[in-house]
Structures are given as structure tokens and as C-alpha cells.
Amino acid sequence: MSVTASPDVNRVMCPSRLILEHVTSRWGVLVLAALLERSYRFSELRREVGGVSEKMLAQTLRTLERDGFVHRDARPVIPPRVDYTLTELGREAAEQVWGLARWTERRLDAVFLAREEYDKARTP
């Protein structure tokens, strides 16, 4: 695929927008951030990322694998063992979403405070 104009996520048809959507998808963010800390087997990852269904996790991993962010390492052992790790490209993306996830946890109180003020200003 060739790109004639510069990539621009603000353009509807720019393929960079879809990649950004994969990285920032509900489960994509959490999977990438988890994998930055260590590699996971499927069932471990499912336990780590609360609330994700088997189907959604498989789909998220497949999308991230196809984009070149996640490496699926299937070991020919009995019982079969599959580990998911980040590629170098995936690590670059994961560092950013990891930062965002930690920032959100850290700034929770500031958001609560802002919401209180917003709601108070709108209560008759």
C-alpha cells in the first residue's frame, strides 16, 4: 500500500487512524500496558485484564499481532504453550499507553474533584 499524502489521524480515510484505534481500543490499551511489564500466556492475560471475554481477548491479540505489535510464541510442548510478548514496535506503543494508564490512576482524585464541581454548577 502506498501513501501519497502525509499520514494524518485527523483524516477519515488515513490508515493511521485505524492503527490509533487499535492501540487505544478498550482492550488494546490494557493488553499493551500489561505486556509491557512481562510476557503472558493467554489465560494469565485474561485474568490480569479484568472483564475481558475470551473472544474479545483473542480478537484483540490477533489485531495487535497483525499490526506487528505482539508476537505470538507457540511452543511445541505438551501441553501446548503459547506466550504473548511485545515486539520492538509494540513496545514503543505500549510505553505510551502504559504511561497513560498510570497517569489515569494517579490523577483519579483530580477528575473526581472536577466532576463534583461540574455537577454542582449544574444542580438547581
Place this chain on the structure above:
Amino acid sequence: MSVTASPDVNRVMCPSRLILEHVTSRWGVLVLAALLERSYRFSELRREVGGVSEKMLAQTLRTLERDGFVHRDARPVIPPRVDYTLTELGREAAEQVWGLARWTERRLDAVFLAREEYDKARTP
């Protein structure tokens, strides 16, 4: 609202997860990244962020305003003028999603290459 355990986006019920979802939502990412560069009026912002409907943009801005990320500055002039700017808190979030948006644009070719290899390996 009081938080007893440490915030953890991996827990289904942790409010930090919802905030992360606001920041990384399809339009939230693009709106925050745009506002990092300058303030916008509603109609300008709608032109900048390709493909967003009036309704979705209004809803996204309202969510980001309530979370304390965006300041809505309504000027008592004729015709009425409303500018949207980032708060300090919003700037912190926006810096991270801006970085992610630019990274996606920059690494587009690497993702294309990965996809080609992925698809080739799966073609009979």
C-alpha cells in the same frame, strides 16, 4: 467518592478505567490531541477532526469537560462565541495522546510491513 484500594485500570469496577476510556475514546483522543496545539471553536474543531458528527463532538466535549480536561469558554458577545481549551489536567492527558497520534503516523510503514508478513504467512 472515596477509593479504598489503589486505583487499577485492570479492575473492572475501578473508576480509573472509565477515565482511561474517555481519554482513549475514538473522538476523545483526536479532540485532546487537537486542543494541545491550540484552542478551537466548536465548528473549527469539527472541521479539524475529520468524520466526527455534531452530536458525537458535543458529547465528547461534554465528557471531557466534566472530567476536568476541557474548559468551555462562552463569551458574552454577539454572535455568541464558545472556545474550547485544555485545562492543566487536560494538558497532561493530551500530551500523551498527542504523542501516540504522532507515533502512529510516523510508524505507519512499519505496521504495513508487519501486516504484509502476517497475511503472507497465512495465505495457502
